Amino acid sequence: MKINILTLFPEMFSGFKSESIIGKALEKNLLEINIVNIRDFCYDKHKQADDMPFGGGAGMVIKPEPLFRALETVKGKVIYTTPQGVKFNQKLAIELAQEEEITIIAGHYEGIDERVVESKVDLEVSIGDFVLTGGELPAMMMADCIARLVPGVIKKESYENDSFFNGLLDYPHYTRPAEYEGMKVPEVLLSGHHKNIETWRLKESLKRTYLRRRDLLVGRELSKEEKKLLAEIKRELGK
């Protein structure tokens, strides 16, 4: 899979591409992340990539010419990160991870010229209801979320337990030492009894989801075991 990111600030992506899981995946050629500097496509003397908005108002808008030129050099579905977009979520990430190539335009300042959106953007996507100085962090977040779903980037078992993969929030995690400052790891996790551990984790996931994100349970099919565990949870919570 290839992810192109069009940005005015390519340097913001150097750490993202060199560190940790994404860094290793790129080294192993499991995927490609191609950072395209929009400014490289400004042919005027001052390399002006943005300009004042017609009709007045604060902020700057990214000019159409450099974007159209940059878009000629990439392929795939074109996504534009903007507060006006559809909400990004794991379901959309899973869909986008199926694509051979995608291109993300990181808007900056007040955004990009609407003629680019009208004629080239396939999907406007927002990572949440808040405004950032630029679309680079949203582009990085989306690329990270999509990249980790590419086969080989992380162990398959890891993402199959993803909170949003099975529709529930994650259970609590512990590692050594088994006791720290008097705080103990739940006994069951040290028992080596895999069935009990699996049940404990499912119950903890259900409890957390029930307490923190009950909306995720609405419309979610519960297995017989999940129904039993949820009844236990409600009894224990006295609710």
Ligand SMILES: CN(C)c1cccc(CNc2ccc(C(N)=O)cn2)c1
């Ligand atoms: C109209 N306007 C302010 C604007 C328009 C387009 C891009 C930008 C760049 N900033 C962004 C981008 C995305 C998000 C998000 N929530 O995904 C938040 N901020 C700002």
